[in-house]
Amino acid sequence: MNLSIQVFVTGGTFDKTYNELTGNLFFKETHLHEMLHLGRSNLDLSISTLMMKDSLDFVEEDRAIIASACNTSNAERIVITHGTDTMTVTALYLQKHCPNKTIVLTGAMIPYKFGSSDGLFNLGSALAFAQTLPAGTYVAMNGRWFYGNNVRKNKQTGLFEEIN
Amino acid sequence: MNLSIQVFVTGGTFDKTYNELTGNLFFKETHLHEMLHLGRSNLDLSISTLMMKDSLDFVEEDRAIIASACNTSNAERIVITHGTDTMTVTALYLQKHCPNKTIVLTGAMIPYKFGSSDGLFNLGSALAFAQTLPAGTYVAMNGRWFYGNNVRKNKQTGLFEEIN
Amino acid sequence: MNLSIQVFVTGGTFDKTYNELTGNLFFKETHLHEMLHLGRSNLDLSISTLMMKDSLDFVEEDRAIIASACNTSNAERIVITHGTDTMTVTALYLQKHCPNKTIVLTGAMIPYKFGSSDGLFNLGSALAFAQTLPAGTYVAMNGRWFYGNNVRKNKQTGLFEEIN
Amino acid sequence: MNLSIQVFVTGGTFDKTYNELTGNLFFKETHLHEMLHLGRSNLDLSISTLMMKDSLDFVEEDRAIIASACNTSNAERIVITHGTDTMTVTALYLQKHCPNKTIVLTGAMIPYKFGSSDGLFNLGSALAFAQTLPAGTYVAMNGRWFYGNNVRKNKQTGLFEEIN
Numbered sequence: 001m002n003l004s005i006q007v008f009v010t011g012g013t014f015d016k017t018y019n020e021l022t023g024n025l026f027f028k029e030t031h032l033h034e035m036l037h038l039g040r041s042n043l044d045l046s047i048s049t050l051m052m053k054d055s056l057d058f059v060e061e062d063r064a065i066i067a068s069a070c071n072t073s074n075a076e077r078i079v080i081t082h083g084t085d086t087m088t089v090t091a092l093y094l095q096k097h098c099p100n101k102t103i104v105l106t107g108a109m110i111p112y113k114f115g116s117s118d119g120l121f122n123l124g125s126a127l128a129f130a131q132t133l134p135a136g137t138y139v140a141m142n143g144r145w146f147y148g149n150n151v152r153k154n155k156q157t158g159l160f161e162e163i164n
Numbered sequence: 165m166n167l168s169i170q171v172f173v174t175g176g177t178f179d180k181t182y183n184e185l186t187g188n189l190f191f192k193e194t195h196l197h198e199m200l201h202l203g204r205s206n207l208d209l210s211i212s213t214l215m216m217k218d219s220l221d222f223v224e225e226d227r228a229i230i231a232s233a234c235n236t237s238n239a240e241r242i243v244i245t246h247g248t249d250t251m252t253v254t255a256l257y258l259q260k261h262c263p264n265k266t267i268v269l270t271g272a273m274i275p276y277k278f279g280s281s282d283g284l285f286n287l288g289s290a291l292a293f294a295q296t297l298p299a300g301t302y303v304a305m306n307g308r309w310f311y312g313n314n315v316r317k318n319k320q321t322g323l324f325e326e327i328n
Numbered sequence: 329m330n331l332s333i334q335v336f337v338t339g340g341t342f343d344k345t346y347n348e349l350t351g352n353l354f355f356k357e358t359h360l361h362e363m364l365h366l367g368r369s370n371l372d373l374s375i376s377t378l379m380m381k382d383s384l385d386f387v388e389e390d391r392a393i394i395a396s397a398c399n400t401s402n403a404e405r406i407v408i409t410h411g412t413d414t415m416t417v418t419a420l421y422l423q424k425h426c427p428n429k430t431i432v433l434t435g436a437m438i439p440y441k442f443g444s445s446d447g448l449f450n451l452g453s454a455l456a457f458a459q460t461l462p463a464g465t466y467v468a469m470n471g472r473w474f475y476g477n478n479v480r481k482n483k484q485t486g487l488f489e490e491i492n
Numbered sequence: 493m494n495l496s497i498q499v500f501v502t503g504g505t506f507d508k509t510y511n512e513l514t515g516n517l518f519f520k521e522t523h524l525h526e527m528l529h530l531g532r533s534n535l536d537l538s539i540s541t542l543m544m545k546d547s548l549d550f551v552e553e554d555r556a557i558i559a560s561a562c563n564t565s566n567a568e569r570i571v572i573t574h575g576t577d578t579m580t581v582t583a584l585y586l587q588k589h590c591p592n593k594t595i596v597l598t599g600a601m602i603p604y605k606f607g608s609s610d611g612l613f614n615l616g617s618a619l620a621f622a623q624t625l626p627a628g629t630y631v632a633m634n635g636r637w638f639y640g641n642n643v644r645k646n647k648q649t650g651l652f653e654e655i656n
Contacts, residue, residue: 274510277608278605278606279605279607283575320513
């Protein structure tokens with residue numbers, strides 16, 4: 001069975017690129033297609049970029065856009081790439097506003113374009129969790145899944161963990 | 165909840181390395197620990213190498229060793245890294261001999277050590293499927309999961325697909 | 329003939345690393361040994377880190393330290409890794425203060441640790457130029473060599489070019 | 493001064509690629525353009541593929557083709573990418589048949605497409621040596637240059653070294 005999955009790109013470290021003229025990190029376009037190609041993905045995916053933002057810059061309106069996109073999507077199963085800094089804030093928001101779908105948020109600690117990124121590992125696990133978990137909002141990081149209302153990022157270790 | 169997962173390494177393209185003195189591909193040691201480190205895995209894993217073989221060289225005895233290791237493991241959830249050429253043969257074997265555990269076989273089309281490997285993506289998805297699928301034997305490739313008794317590798321495309 | 333070459337590390341994009349907890353680029357330690365290992369270098373090198381700075385932060389005193397290190401080194405041939413932004417300023421300074429040695433400055437537009445770095449190419453060329461050019465101070469970038477008093481970085485293209 | 497350099501591609505480990513359907517290494521097309529792009533090369537290069545062969549398969553006729561191409565090229569400075577196994581045989585041949593040009597042979601111990609290749613380092617050094625060494629045939633490996641008639645590959649260490 002090859003379930004349809006909607007993927008929404010919102011930015012985050014995952015998609016940051018190095019600007020060699022300025023020495024800054026910035027967003028150009030998502031690397032998601034390249035990553036799926038690398039992973040030899042044969043999933044039935046619809047991919048759409050909602051925004052390209054550092055998640056520290058997210059405002060309420062951004063989360064409303066994401067929730068609306070989730071609710072109006074035809075897909076029952078959704079993966080969202082998102083910056084890790086406020087991923088859990090968005091997860092909590094979606095848990096309230098999108099109760100009927102399986103939504104999995106993931107991201108990366110290191111930009112995909114840098115040699116040592118966790119992005120491909122996280123993407124593989126997020127797409128797998130999206131196919132197998134029941135309706136609800138989840139965070140997929142560090143190989144694990146968390147309920148959207150019971151997860152925080154530990155700023156000392158960089159790891160995600162349960163609140164309770 | 166952080167489920168214990170047993171990982172058994174059996175070789176395969178996944179772990180092949182280039183011998184720069186002879187120009188051949190060979191097995192040295194598994195790259196699994198390096199890959200899990202890259203993926204910032206925080207899973208509770210036990211990792212054990214059963215063999216380091218090209219899966220074309222597998223004989224019945226190898227599969228018996230794997231089945232025995234699965235059945236005697238304390239873990240209910242098991243991931244096996246395996247060459248892709250006979251991965252489905254082993255999956256069928258384990259489905260018969262290990263009915264009570266969730267067993268997920270995965271591998272890679274390109275060695276992890278080569279820049280463009282699908283290995284990290286597959287590992288992320290296999291570990292996720294192992295946490296969420298019920299007892300049974302599965303193959304995780306191309307972002308998807310397949311029942312161990314209904315999957316084949318398409319030798320023209322390199323993709324895994326259902327038989328029926 | 330295997331000439332002795334002194335390598336001085338001063339920082340620059342070449343050696344920048346991504347801090348996954350803060351999302352900033354920073355200096356930890358030089359990647360030079362790893363790069364030389366990758367290049368299977370069999371050169372007779374002495375490697376010493378003078379400082380780890382963004383070259384935009386260099387002050388006159390930093391250049392005096394580099395010049396002094398060049399003049400007191402036993403080696404007649406010296407390679408300096410340096411940020412590209414003020415590499416030509418340092419080259420001009422060394423040309424005045426270190427007239428008797430072959431000094432080659434090089435760097436990178438993209439940090440070595442990011443997949444797409446020019447660092448390894450530049451290091452290979454700088455070490456080669458250091459073995460073959462007569463006494464004088466040079467910049468080695470873009471596969472080419474430039475006299476230290478006739479080179480600028482084109483900020484639009486990111487390429488180094490002759491002034492005259 | 494931006495000297496014209498002719499680059500001749502002849503194959504070798506440098507350009508080998510992994511065939512994921514068969515698990516074998518093979519030649520598709522040269523990675524030289526990609527490598528020069530990565531190195532931000534701004535050299536005036538003409539690039540031409542003479543053959544795509546494992547250098548163990550080279551016969552006298554292959555070397556005659558290379559020598560003829562060198563002698564008829566407009567460029568005075570030539571870089572040749574070549575398998576390492578018989579690189580020194582070709583170097584000796586070219587030293588006899590192409591006395592009036594600066595010819596630098598280089599290659600790689602690990603295919604460029606594999607993460608840990610020495611290819612980019614060697615290419616950078618070979619192009620630099622081609623710009624600075626006088627007429628003659630040379631091998632550029634391990635960061636060093638060797639006279640074409642005084643170099644061998646040490647099969648135990650994989651390093652190139654002087655015969656005398």
